[in-house]
Amino acid sequence: MTDALADLDLLREVAAEAGRIAARFWRRDPRVWWKGQSPVSEADLAVDAYLSSALLSARPGYGWISEETAARPSDGGEERFFVVDPIDGTRAFLRGEPTWCVSIAVVSGGRPVAGVLDAPSLGEVFAASADGAAELNGTAIAVRSSGGPGETLHLSMPEPMRRQIAGRTAGPVDYAPNIPSLALRLAMVACGRLDGTLVGARANDWDIAAADLILERAGGVLAGLDTGPHLYNPVPRRHGVLVAGAPDIVERLRAYAALAA
Structure with a gap:
């Protein structure tokens, strides 16, 4: 198994649990603070804490970038690091809308090599690695070609x-x-x-x-x-x-x- 596929397996597992943690706060009036004009809730912080612990325990040499916590560099020569948004779509989450997700990627050589978006309120998981197709709930997906310039x-x-x-x-x-x-x-x-x-x-x-x-x-x-x-x-x-x-x-x-x- 390549590093990218192994990382993708890790991201799927961890994102699923992160989604379950977030779902415990959804539509239950979590506490909210403000960073300038952007809200951050106790759900964001709880998911971020879990992701940091789970991912960096599994890959202690990787670096870390998150919306909610300070970045840390990777150990060793390769710049391989996690890029995390514990709840992407916090405003929708706080309004009780289902269009939010846990977003996790692994970056190597300047480009993402594994990525997962877990949207538990939609029952949808998008995933891809640099070695394979993009998938939605395990089924390959593709963009839609528009046809000619006159197409809507x-x-x-x-x-x-x-x-x-x-x-x-x-x-x-x-x-x-x-x-x-x-x-x-x-x-x-x-x-x-x-x-x-x-x-x-x-x-x-x-x-x-x-x-x-x-x-x-x-x-x-x-x-x-x-x-x-x-x-x-x-x-x-x-x-x-x-x-x-x-x-x-x-x-x-x-x-x-x-x-x-």
Whole structure:
């Protein structure tokens, strides 16, 4: 078994338990604090504590990046590290909506090599390794090709971006409701429920790392307005505007995103 597949097995197991921990707080009014304009709940902290203990016990040499706790470098020569969002979609979680997930990735050589999104309230687990296909609940998934430039695109994006581009696009667009969990929104592209998405500026590495790999292994692309695949490093960063979809619509999505940038 390759390292990526072994790591994927670990992520599946740990993400499932993390989802069960989070579910104990869902729709039960967990305590909430604020980091600037972003909420963090006792559920986020409980899941993060579990993930840190379980993952770093199993892989003590790996580094750690999380939305909720300080980063730590990997031990040894290889930069192999976990990138974790204990609950992606905290606002949806706190509103009692089901569109949230536990997001975990392993990064090696600058790119994710194993990733899992566990969405217990939806009963869905997205997973991929660098050695295999992207899967939803164990079944292979793929992005949906749009066809020609005149084909209608089924897109989801934050409401401010939708307002900026509505009526200004070169081709027809069917706007789906926005999914606050960025990781799940990218997963919806990976499994073909959406043709693509636009992502507003300031997304973090922990928002996208696992979904980036799942989308890639499903045949899709996550890219900036003028850049290719992102290289991850042990110092997490915020991103500019991103687009995600099948390769044949990326330039069309970039044109739309430029209208909203």
